[in-house]
Amino acid sequence: MDITFKQVDYTYQANSPFEHKALKDLTFHLPGGSFTAIVGHTGSGKSTLLQHLNGLVRPTSGSVQIGEHTLEPKKKPKQAKELRKQVGIVFQYPEHQLFEETVEKDIAFGPRNFGVAENEISRRVKESAEAVGLDLSLLSRSPFELSGGQMRRVAIAGVLAVRPRVLVLDEPTAGLDPRGQREIMDMFYRLHKEQQLTTILVTHSMEDALTYADHMLVLDKGEKYMEGTPVDVFQDRQALQQVQLDVPEIFQFLQKTSERFGKQLAYEGENFDRLAEQLADLAGDKK
Amino acid sequence: MNNLLIVGQYVPTNSIVHRMDPRIKMLIIFFYVIFIFFANNVVSYALFTVFAVGGTLLTKVPWRFIAKGLTPVWFLIVFTFILHLFVTKEGTVLVNVFGLPIYSGALEQGAVISLRFFLLILLTSLLTLTTTPIEITDGVESLLGPLRRFKFPVHELALMMSISLRFIPTLLQETEKISNAQASRGVDFRTGPFRERVRAVIPLLVPLFVSAFKxxxxxxxxxxxxxxxxxxxxxxxxxxxxxxxxVAALIIFIIVVAAALITRDYS
Amino acid sequence: MHAIEFKNVSFRYEEEQPYVLRNVSFQVEAGEWLAIIGHNGSGKSTIAKLMNGLLFPTEGEIIINGIPLNEENIWEIRRQVGMVFQNPDNQFVGTTVRDDVAFGLENRGVPRAEMMDRITSSLEQVRMQDYLLHEPYRLSGGQKQRVAIAGVLAISPSVIILDEATAMLDPLGRKEILDTVHRVQAAQQLGLITITHDLNEVMQAHRVLVMNDGEIWTTTVPRELVKRQTELQQIGLDVPFVTQLAHALVRQGINLAEQPIDHEELLDALWTLHSNK
Structure with missing residues (x-):
């Protein structure tokens, strides 16, 4: 599903002394099946943007187009529920949304709300539990008995069980250990590839943006600050630093190497062996 | 953003009323509430009115704000007035409305009771407009201090109050987060039959409790x-x-009360 | 005398339950920075809670600055061992920054006249002096954690424990906290224990203790630790960028004299190779 923002403004508590503009004149287009990373310092408007994606809020002015659904200022979307069925959001610390007695019921909660048939639901529960790497023996357990990492997987399975066409991820790996982080991100990437899911990842990790995204949007104070492929965006370290962001470590290292050896080293993919080859050549250079 | 609603009541204009000791403010309000019932003529009511309105002016809080805060109460005040108009049957008949006689005494009494009501609300709302919740807590702790002798857990009570105050914005934020998450999973909090909507609260309440306990x-x-x-x-x-x-505020208040007690009708 | 000493400490929550920690022994010296790492559930946080008596060992002994940890000494030990927890929101007790820093002082009956000085100076150390009357919801996660550190500094402890105190922060907040503790620790010769997943944090520490399934996997210095890349990955831990690159260079037939721990060291080594050609 294509996603288009057209000159979107969003203002909290308009016309009060506490008025606050969270989004300003935001315009961008994300083609269906793309993987976009949205980055920005805390308070840059990321979470407000995210709430537009399934109609939790509507723009104060401008318009948002998600597939066939349009969000406009004073018009209540006719099929808000249909939109939410198609756009799944994994919120930050999604395990906080668990509430059912069993893991199975919790995963089934979304599909049931969206009117999926009972026999279909049990199939989807199994399928999404497997997708997130959750042992099926856990289905009958209470989600509150599980470890933090497992709870996170249950919550994610609950979103996947609705079978969204767009998957929005708000810092999905926060608080996990390095292995857990990688497993979860690899899983999302696999789903993105297998099902051509349009994926939007809100993250602080420039490494993740580089590894997984094909498109990148940098926000600052509610405005679009930069947009492009991650590799393009990471060419301008200074611009990113001005908004308290930075480039991935590999770009930092390449920059330092170039300065030290007086020779421009290009980024050639995130591969240590390739980088080592480049460095070996460089070190081996006759003066 | 909804954090702001919490402090919404408190308006930090840093006036002299803001800087007053919360205990004195609470004492004055306490005795005002008692003594206003002694007022029974124009002069005594005028004294209490001047005190409340004067106090309001000193807070430097815009009237607009205060009026807004009183919105839910206006209805009650007007309602009380109208009720009195039709129920009280004293004095002479002034006019007939839809065949119902309105007595002069009713007009008078309705006005008086509505005024008293208005003044009480105005003065108590001044407390929250000019005193932060934590100052109120400190004041309560200090005023209840003597009860400690009777093993009343004054310190614990105050600590409980201040921690609750501290966590209200956090829990509100949490509520919003969870309700967004559940709405995204297809829960409809706003429409549908009443029973459904009550059921929709469970996915909100359970996570909230879990998180609050944690x-x-x-x-x-x-x-x-x-x-x-x-x-x-x-x-x-x-x-x-x-x-x-x-001390000055207290003295002025005592003078007002004394004057009102002297000028009221004793016949 | 060690700042902290664990002697064969084992811990389980209840009898019949499996041990969370088994036979853990280590020391931390005054002025030393020890990083404790391990995957989630490896027992790291249990160690932290044992250090200031939030839990008591099932077996073994813990000695803090020569004082054995037991029910009697617990308040003295909590004065010496300050602790900053993971969630910035769930340890902020006061309604303002000033009140929160005061909390620990009030608990210890510090006279009011002295309190204000201590509050100001500890807030200055974490560079939060301009936020004295701010309510917690107006602060970022990193700022709240700095206030938590100030609260600990105000009672002048000899050891500070950061129990995943940076885990919930964004990169900027994380940097703020690390810079802060680094500065404070160096200035006051405090013992510092950071429990973390953050590799950069580990590389800055003097020593590293690696936990795995309730046991000490190894205690070493960061430079030695990262040499064991494959093994570390097997127990669910990562190694830093520089280490991975250094290993890749070895695969290219380039041998570096010493395991580099940051960009500069690696570049220096490459430069040396380059110049010697």
Missing amino acids: RAEELAMAMEARGYRGGEGRTKLRELQVMKRD
């Missing part, structure tokens, strides 16, 4: 790690002090 547990641990072991042997950073302005 927070409480972690907070208790953090407090213990920071050496908290009850009220005994504790010192306090916040100390309330009665200043000249508090």
